[in-house]
Amino acid sequence: MNQEPERKPRILGFLCRWCSYAGADLAGTSRKKYPANIEVIRVPCSGRVDPLFVIKALRLGFDGVLVSGCHPGDCHYQTGNYRARRRMAITKKFLEYVGVEPQRIQVSWVSASEGGKFAEVVAEITKELKEIKPNRLFDDEE
Amino acid sequence: MTVTNMSQGKRFFASDNVYLPHLAIIEKIIEETPGVKTFHFNFKDEKLRKEFSFKSGQFAEYSVLGVGEAPFCISSSPSRSDHLEFATQQVGKVTNALHRLGVGAEIGVRGPYGNGFPLDFLEGKNLIFVGGGIGLAPLRSLIWNAIDNRGKYENIDIIYGARSPGDLCFKYDLDTWDKDKTINIVSTIDKEDKGWSGRVGFVPKVLEEVAPSASNAVAIVCGPPVMIRFTFPVLIKLGFTPGQMITTLEKKMKCGIGKCGRCNIGNLYVCRDGPVFTYAQIKNFVSSEY
Amino acid sequence: MSTSKKINKKDIGKILSQWNQEFTVLVPSKEGDVSKMARWDGKDTGFMDSHRNTVQPVKTNFFPPMEEMFSFQKDKEGYHIEPVSPGEHKLLIFAIRPCDANALAILDVAFKDGYEDPYYLSRRKGTVLIGLGCTNPYDSCFCTSMGSSPSDSTNVDIMLTDIGDEFLIEEITETGKEMIARTEELEEAKKADEAKAKQVKEASYNKVTRKIDTKDIDKKLLACFENKDYWEEVSAKCISCGICTFLCPTCYCFDINDDSFKKQGARFRSWDSCAFPVYTRMPMENPREEKWRRVRQKVCHKFEFFPMNFGSIACVGCGRCIRLCPVNWDITQAIESVPEIT
């Protein structure tokens, strides 16, 4: 495990256990090809994701963060994804103002049956992040 | 009497920098209760291992490097010195990290700090130990020390309690002491529990029932703050004077050497002037901030 | 014959340049509009025009907001600890105000007591303090109530007094005497200059109008330690931020924390404050969760506990805590309102 080469860019995904996490699982079991750049944290709902988590991930050096939940109207807890949407909307705008590239904060709706979509989302984000510099935001020297 | 103001013992600096820890290896881990572990350790440095000495009641600062540092008393006795011990409950960042460690893991240790128990003062006295929960750890160091020098002390009474039978720490010690005819031990738990035939009730209440004589006696108290707060009035009722009551206190500490500021009770710093105090020393402040 | 010297204010750069050969010279400077003592650029002496006192006290130069204590690495053999030494710069602090110099004397005691603090003391070692008497104290200053004055030279090596176009220069310590002896460009002061300096000092003393009475304050505080009503009233408007303690020239509380990434990391110390609930919070209890207990700790530490331990009040009357407080919490009002012993 230690010898595994570091994948660039590194993405941290917060995936809702009811949909996107299952979607990612499906992408795996149905052998959909997608870049192995994403590391996943399963969350009970996209509404659980405090913007603090996103910022912490950037602080830890992840190049991008994906928050993924159920499609609007499908939240297991009725409104969690709507709340996530508001939070992520302001987080993305605000971080851009502070000086963070918008590509680093990503949000998607992926249902449990959308294995293909999950693979596409990861591929697209990976491509976008390859187009910008690696995350050196929190390095001491430029 | 007053407990000595500063550690008169030897100082073991990793260099001339008091804040640098020594490296030590965990040699054994005992699960005392769910959430409480005793760690046996030895210094990596051969020379230090031989030379290190401390007094019962002193503490050290233990590091999990990268996580942080926390103070615990040295719970083993100076009279039994092939290794050192400390015990800790899993309650915060550093203790969680300690509890994740296994035998062979490397930790940082600096110390010993604090004053320790006033052995000279205790000589020739009846010793009454009053402990609660993990508060037995510092008392245990002194109890073993007293047992190993049994001739120096008169009666030894131990009143020790915990929430439930499962929360009693150092059961192996309790068993040994129970068999020792030269000491008298009373264990208690807070509430009735199946299979428990001993006493039931909070430590201060049991202390009042046992009612040890104050004559030529010193009470040595350690436990959670709430237990300590309720124990002093009982001892006073039993005729103990402020100079006959000794406690070892726990406060949040960082530096361990009286500088970082947070562990004070009035003008006294628990790390520097304590952790062992007589009630006489702290009575002005104890009801309010401890 | 007079022993003091003088120098024209215009020529101050000339003596700083000489001192700069031997010392790291710190002068009142601004960083992002916040004043502090910082390295002299070797040229500019304009800083003298607006210097009343720095927002950041001089303690910052010896006990910085954060510092690395040691670093560590882990390899096959285990951990390796690499101590960080603050270096052997000999500092010269120019135009330090008497209150800040007195504050350093208080910190010296705290950091030397018992176990010596190597970080503070190694920076402090060999420091030369060039004091500058105040001629324009703030309305928040109360040094004259703390046994000091705007021209107090007790804890400096050399004392300067603004006598108009010139500074009168007085040697205070042996170090100061030697330095003056080997400093070129200084003129002999005349009797008239010394007379002027005396006038200036008296006038400055009278400009400090904020007064408190600290007689028996330790006893009064001990007597009202349990007076919750008093402390609740006094602390009511405090918002528990760290400004008054962080920017106090004598507050020295600190925190110690590790940072690590993968197999290496470092231990840092940083300022901490008795105003924060988390400062004393333990997993199970916090002896000072309530605000009034924290305010009491701050006041008592300075005016009761520190005097009990070290014989002097840990406040120099610089007034920063009053000037910078977001809600104008005023320690002089607190001290004045401590109940008399009944």
Next chain:
Amino acid sequence: MKNSEIEQRLRQEAKALLEQGKVDYIIGYETGSLKFTTTPLITRNKDDVERLIVSPFIVNNLSVYLTEIKGKAGIIAKGCDSRSIVNLMQDNKIAREDVVIMGIPCPGLIDLKKIELLLGKDRDEFDSVIRHNDRAVTTINGKEKDFPIAEVLFDNCLECEFPVPQEYDVLLGEPCAPVTGEVSKKTSIKELEAMPRGERWNYWKEEFSRCIRCYACRDICPACFCQRCFVEESEPQWVSPTPKWQDNLMFQVTRNIHVAGRCTDCGECERVCPMNIPLRSLAKKMYDIVDEQFQYKAGMDKNAPPLLTAYEAAEAEDFIR
């Protein structure tokens, strides 16, 4: 109405509230211990109401005290403060019936720091600072200096949308119109947005390298009412307690996101910062984002749900894949 008249009415109101037992505390302003400074007065004593004042220097947003007061409070509120009070109601931190709001229409507060910069003198060196409608007259050593009011008001006052309290039990003084003017250029949002993104990050990096983590910005903020702030969590340790710029910036950015929809642009965070970090340039940006994205302004309606707990089925989806 003159401030002195407002003061008189205020004292009568406050006294009556205490006497009739309608409130346990009065929270207002009294003369501070430094020139021009006012200081919060929190009292149960009806005689203390004679100390209540109103002036162009009543800077504190007193609503910060409401969550710690035990009992009912009569509180003096300017426009922005009243919105902070409403926020607390929206978040169920206080109940409407526990607060009596004595509203004061606020024509803007004088920023002594700005006058200090203009005159190159400190506030205690001024003899007087007097506002005459749209002018501010400062006297130093007997000499008068006259400034257009827009040059000496706080930046947030110059961009104030609601000088009149939005929620009150009694309004003291006549409603007034907001004063407008140019905010400090160096730190304006416009100026910062004109920078390339990387430069902007470096700007904040530079600013936050000064931060000493005194937490005054958080502790003065009525929207920061968490019992335990994320910076104090140690398991997990979200933010290092060591004041490195990275963690300082992370703290402030997260704090701003956490108070989104609660920040009323009262400007207190920036005013109290002893390190002169232009915190309002962060806070106001979030205020604007919230307004643009959700047409939401904090503290306008005590019956509305808080911004971040509410949603509309169809809103901002453009950034979602």
